[in-house]
Amino acid sequence: MNVQIFIPCFVDQLFPETAFNMVRILEKFGCNISYNLSQTCCGQPAYNAGYLDACRPVAAKFRDDFNPTDYIVAPSGSCTGFVRNYHHKVLNGVSPVQKHLYEFTEFLTKILQVDNTGAELKGKAVYHDGCGALRECGIKQSPRILLQNVKSLELQEVQDAEVCCGFGGTFAVKFEPISIAMAAQKVKSAVASGADYLISTDLSCLMHMETYIRKQGIPLRTMHIADVLASGW
Incomplete structure (x- = not known):
């Protein structure tokens, strides 16, 4: 199966290892990976800030950077949700790229029919439902199915798993005190x-909560699910 990957801006610049782990997992299950080096942003930051004119050429470039007939996989429910649900509004028409873009865990479970990557990670974990994945893409069970099959990992459900962490892109900048308080609530629940x-x-989401964790000196580690699913090989 030919699979194109989309690596969001912050993953590319700050967490490249997560992208490499996603590729490792996809290749393990028979995917032929291609990566367009000229790809950039999906346009979400500009759109969320209300700059539609600035968003339009970025969204158009995203559309043109991908082969419209192959699957596209991204380690981000937020970017996936934006492209799926808003690109046609920005570009005045649905593109094939919108229909072929999948969030990583969704692609593993629904397209590749994978529920166990052979990962092993010792400890207890809680899962945070990011707003983009849960509310924009309807992704709830896929991550949990995969995590439940990680050897030596005990997945626990917390009552506020679906509550926003407070990041929200520019929300964290414009409403910093509220944003920090929301992150604190999520972290305290996990602890x-x-x-x-x-x-x-x-x-x-993890970057936002990690900042609070570090400043408070809390012994809690944040991990993207791709990094978890590539552990212990």
């Missing part, structure tokens, strides 16, 4: 559960 790991499909 109260006895978790060693806080896991999500979105590094934007």
Whole structure:
């Protein structure tokens, strides 16, 4: 199966190892990976800030950077949700790229029919439902199915798993006190559960909560699910 990968801006610049782990997993299950070096942003930051004119050429470039007949996989529910649900509004028409873009865990479970990557990670973990993955893409069970099959990992459900972490892109800048308080709530809930790991499909959420964790000196590690699923090989 030919699979193109889309690596969001913050993954490319700050967490490249997650992208490499995603590729490792996809290749393990028979995917032929291609990566267009000229790809850039999907346009979400400009759109969310209300700059539609600035978003339009970025979204158009995203559309043109991919082969419209192959699957496209991204380690981000947020970017996936934006492209799926808003690109046609920005570009005045649905493109094939919108229909072929999948979030990583969704692609593993629904397209490749994979529920166990052979990973092993010792400890307790809680999963955070990022708003993009849950609300924009309807992804809830795929990450949990994969995590439940990680050897030696005890996945625990917390009551506020679906509550926003407070990042929201520019929201964290414009409403910093509220944003920090929301992150604190999520982290305290994870700590109260006895978790060693806080896991999500979105590094934007994890990056936000990690900042609070480090400043408070809390012994809790954040991990993108691709990094978890590539552990222990």
